[in-house]
Amino acid sequence: SQTIHQWPATLVQPVGSPLSLECTVEGTSNPNLYWYRQAAGRGLQLLFYSVGIGQISSEVPQNLSASRPQDRQFILSSKKLLLSDSGFYLCAWTSESNQPQHFGDGTRLSIL
Amino acid sequence: SQQGEEDPQALSIQEGENATMNCSYKTSINNLQWYRQNSGRGLVHLILIRSNEREKHSGRLRVTLDTSKKSSSLLITASRAADTASYFCATVNMEYGNKLVFGAGTILRVKS
Numbered sequence: 001s002q003t004i005h006q007w008p009a010t011l012v013q014p015v016g017s018p019l020s021l022e023c024t025v026e027g028t029s030n031p032n033l034y035w036y037r038q039a040a041g042r043g044l045q046l047l048f049y050s051v052g053i054g055q056i057s058s059e060v061p062q063n064l065s066a067s068r069p070q071d072r073q074f075i076l077s078s079k080k081l082l083l084s085d086s087g088f089y090l091c092a093w094t095s096e097s098n099q100p101q102h103f104g105d106g107t108r109l110s111i112l
Numbered sequence: 113s114q115q116g117e118e119d120p121q122a123l124s125i126q127e128g129e130n131a132t133m134n135c136s137y138k139t140s141i142n143n144l145q146w147y148r149q150n151s152g153r154g155l156v157h158l159i160l161i162r163s164n165e166r167e168k169h170s171g172r173l174r175v176t177l178d179t180s181k182k183s184s185s186l187l188i189t190a191s192r193a194a195d196t197a198s199y200f201c202a203t204v205n206m207e208y209g210n211k212l213v214f215g216a217g218t219i220l221r222v223k224s
Contacts (some may be wrong), residue, residue: 032129097210098142103154
């Protein structure tokens with residue numbers, strides 16, 4: 001069966017520090033991969049999605065970036081975090097873009 | 113924006129009662145999906161209804177779709193305390209690249 005792993009579960013970082021969040025999927029090949037951010041009490045905002053290795057589409061201009069170095073690995077990065085980057089970050093995958101998405105358990109990021 | 117909007121924002125009911133949540137959207141869709149999110153966790157897909165379907169059932173869940181009114185409803189029958197969670201609708205629009213667009217969600221609290 002397919003599984004998705006996201007880590008770390010929580011992260012506290014100072015303003016201006018770098019960021020790397022990792023997401024991996026097991027049990028499937030060539031998935032579509034997504035990074036979302038969720039503000040407290042709000043819906044999900046799509047940040048990046050990828051339909052293949054090295055193919056990244058950005059939805060919202062910001063100081064975050066994403067990379068897909070391997071088929072089932074999706075990484076969210078920043079060179080210098082801002083206070084506004086605080087939030088709950090969720091990774092998801094799907095086999096086809098109009099099908100249900102499967103989510104990881106998220107990373108709670110707090111910027112101090 | 114085709115963002116779905118859930119109504120009500122919050123709902124509190126007694127165990128055993130039915131819970132109804134509504135979702136409205138603005139553009140034509142390929143399908144509409146409902147997700148559930150327990151506090152601090154990732155989203156879990158509940159049910160997908162295609163644009164040519166009017167009603168769908170899954171266990172205690174019943175989803176309706178009215179494309180003429182651009183609205184959907186999620187009914188949870190005989191609610192349980194374990195149904196306490198946030199519920200989100202998300203729409204898929206082929207013109208929007210088949211990406212999921214989420215509403216802000218309904219917070220459901222089931223009191224035992």
